[in-house]
Amino acid sequence: MQTLNVGLAERSYPIYVGDGLIQAYDLLSPYLSGRRAVIISNTTVAPLYMSRLVEGLHEHGVQCDRIVLPDGERFKNSKTIDTIYDELLRSHCERSTPLIALGGGVIGDMVGFAAATYLRGVPFIQIPTTLLAQVDSSVGGKTGINHPLGKNMIGAFYQPQVVLADTRTLDTLPDRELCAGLSEVIKYGLIRDLPFLEWLEQNIEKLRARDKDALQYAITRSCQNKAEVVGNDERESGERALLNLGHTFGHAIENGMGYGVWLHGEAVAAGTMMAADLSCRMGWLKTSDVDRMRDLFQRANLPVRGPDMAVEKYQELMGLDKKVAGGKIRFVLLEGLGSAVITSDVPEKLLKETLKACCD
Ligand code: NAD
Numbered sequence: 001m002q003t004l005n006v007g008l009a010e011r012s013y014p015i016y017v018g019d020g021l022i023q024a025y026d027l028l029s030p031y032l033s034g035r036r037a038v039i040i041s042n043t044t045v046a047p048l049y050m051s052r053l054v055e056g057l058h059e060h061g062v063q064c065d066r067i068v069l070p071d072g073e074r075f076k077n078s079k080t081i082d083t084i085y086d087e088l089l090r091s092h093c094e095r096s097t098p099l100i101a102l103g104g105g106v107i108g109d110m111v112g113f114a115a116a117t118y119l120r121g122v123p124f125i126q127i128p129t130t131l132l133a134q135v136d137s138s139v140g141g142k143t144g145i146n147h148p149l150g151k152n153m154i155g156a157f158y159q160p161q162v163v164l165a166d167t168r169t170l171d172t173l174p175d176r177e178l179c180a181g182l183s184e185v186i187k188y189g190l191i192r193d194l195p196f197l198e199w200l201e202q203n204i205e206k207l208r209a210r211d212k213d214a215l216q217y218a219i220t221r222s223c224q225n226k227a228e229v230v231g232n233d234e235r236e237s238g239e240r241a242l243l244n245l246g247h248t249f250g251h252a253i254e255n256g257m258g259y260g261v262w263l264h265g266e267a268v269a270a271g272t273m274m275a276a277d278l279s280c281r282m283g284w285l286k287t288s289d290v291d292r293m294r295d296l297f298q299r300a301n302l303p304v305r306g307p308d309m310a311v312e313k314y315q316e317l318m319g320l321d322k323k324v325a326g327g328k329i330r331f332v333l334l335e336g337l338g339s340a341v342i343t344s345d346v347p348e349k350l351l352k353e354t355l356k357a358c359c360d
């Protein structure tokens, strides 16, 4: 098992990465002093892992309430949040009762938001079960839901008390979801960790084949990168925005195609290739670097082009991004492999050229 730390003064917390951690009661016990917890999962993950977690807690005298939500990005909305509040109120959950998110990023983001807002804040624990959630969404405290007008537009910064990434849960993850998670792994290499990008170029096939050691290494290295960035800039006043490489384009794809049609990681992969194309048009990235990126995403079985949507539609949807400031879209672009920048100074002509060149 590897142990990392997110350093945020009194809101600091550990991330544990290892095989079989769902049953490691000793890692959870410091956060369960009230002897009661609410575990929130979905209809896919609950049948696989809920009883394993509950049995361990029951053995140690912890009362567990369970909430099982419908599965899917299209349920990441205020209606589902209301069903969580309904259950918590009905069962008289108190301020000291932790909510445990057992699932992928959709569950983690929603449970975190419910924890941030129920009774103005209750403790929150992340047990991520997808690669994407283990390398990205469970760490850093961004929580929230989608709105018909924009992805993740309603939310709160609210840190978990502990993150338990059980790599054994990845055994049941469908291949398409595993590949979607690789998109966010590649992101860390591109924005700030060139040696990791080079390691990924050497080991991407091992990751796709679920080699245990390779996965453990990639998850730990990704979490290290994320913990450093979040520790420097928790509320995204600067450096943290770099973690959104490909996301302005990607969120437009997810929203434009209908939530859930393109997986988040798939949309981010195509979006990252659009950001690379734009970086090249800005004169910052070499064509050979863009080719190198395309090759890696393709080997990870991820899309490298956006879907067929009108250029104007992309632009309209990108204008809804959270990074828009003073009416201008702030782009995360690459100056080179391993080095990202944020800029609002992108000529519209170049953006249109990118959208035309990079979409089907
Ligand atoms: P997801 O939560 O929808 O999970 C993907 C699918 O895998 C779901 O059907 C889920 O039920 C299933 N699943 C989960 N674990 C499984 C397992 N072990 N075995 C079998 N099936 C399993 O999607 P995701 O990719 O984990 O997360 C995407 C979400 O995360 C998006 O909503 C995105 O906006 C959000 N996100 C948030 C952050 C953040 O910082 N908060 C960062 C990145 C992404």
Ligand code: GLY
Residues within 6 Å of the ligand: 136, 137, 139, 140, 142, 240, 243, 244
């Ligand atoms: N996934 C982007 C962030 O956590 O900031």
